Amino acid sequence: VLHLGIGLLMVNELCVRVTNVEEQITLIEGEETSIARDSREAELVISDRSDAAKDKWITVSGSSLEPGSVVKLPEVPFDVRVDVYYRNSTLESAGAVPPESRGGVPACTQGLGVTAVALPLPVVAGAEAGNQTDVASAYVTLMPKEGGDPLATLLLPQEDFFASAVHPVEVGGKTYYLALRQKQTPKPYSLQLL
Numbered sequence: 001v002l003h004l005g006i007g008l009l010m011v012n013e014l015c016v017r018v019t020n021v022e023e024q025i026t027l028i029e030g031e032e033t034s035i036a037r038d039s040r041e042a043e044l045v046i047s048d049r050s051d052a053a054k055d056k057w058i059t060v061s062g063s064s065l066e067p068g069s070v071v072k073l074p075e076v077p078f079d080v081r082v083d084v085y086y087r088n089s090t091l092e093s094a095g096a097v098p099p100e101s102r103g104g105v106p107a108c109t110q111g112l113g114v115t116a117v118a119l120p121l122p123v124v125a126g127a128e129a130g131n132q133t134d135v136a137s138a139y140v141t142l143m144p145k146e147g148g149d150p151l152a153t154l155l156l157p158q159e160d161f162f163a164s165a166v167h168p169v170e171v172g173g174k175t176y177y178l179a180l181r182q183k184q185t186p187k188p189y190s191l192q193l194l
Contacts, residue, residue, distance in 0.1 A: 025191055032192035041183035042087075042136035042158055046076060046176055062087075062183065065138055077172050078151055081141040088121040089137035091157055105139050106153050111167040113139065113155025138180055142169060156180040 023036035042062040049055050060071050060080070071080040083106045097117045108114050118137035136158045142151040152169050159166055159179045166179040 021185075023185060027191065027193035029193050032190050034187045034190035036185045036187055038183040038185070039133045042134075042180055043183045044071075044080065044138065044140070044156070045179050045181055046073070046080075047179075048076070048174065048176055050174055062136065070143065076176060078142045078144055081143050081150075082138060083141055083153070084118075084137075084139040086118060086120045086137045088123050088134040089118045089157070090121055090135070091116045091118055091137070093117075105155075106141065108139070108155050109150075109153045110169070111152075111154045112157065113153070116155065116157075118155055118157060136180055140178070142171065144171075154178060158182065 021038060022040070023038050025033060025036050027033060042065075044060040044062075044065060046058040046060075047055050048058075056075070058073060058075050060073075062085075064071055065082050065085045067082055067085050069082050071082065073079055084103075091112075094115050094117050097119065101119075102117055103120065105117065118139070121135075124132045124134050138156045139153065140156060141153045144151055151171055154167050154169070156167065156178060157180065159181045166177050168175050168177050170176075
């Protein structure tokens, strides 16, 4: 009976891990939000701010950011080729990291990647993590839909942890903003910390 009880606890934990989503809402006093964040998942976000009334957002799940894959985006005039994706990383000054220690990351043509390099770290897991969390980074190349030379190669560190992580890129006379962030889920309600 004891073994059966322990087995049921283990099966329950497995079911919870597979089926449940853990999200957080963090507020400072007076702040209100309807956005929950999943600190274990990252997503690529592309925003078009050309309409003064409302920004247009395109999100790409972190599970789609496989190195070597090309993410097709019908809403914008470019596709995103994922060159390198780290689930957990740190940023170092490009001058402090010799080229042979960079792991074959592509040379960035603009943005933060011109002066910084993302280096992989082991993924944070379970009870060992304490209050640490993974900080994702991706090297991406914007490819024109009609073919031809790449438009830009960027380093996108997770914006939740690094300042200046939103990168503007001009394509076809319009500016698009790219960022990597924790997965966000809009809720049908809002919370305010009084």
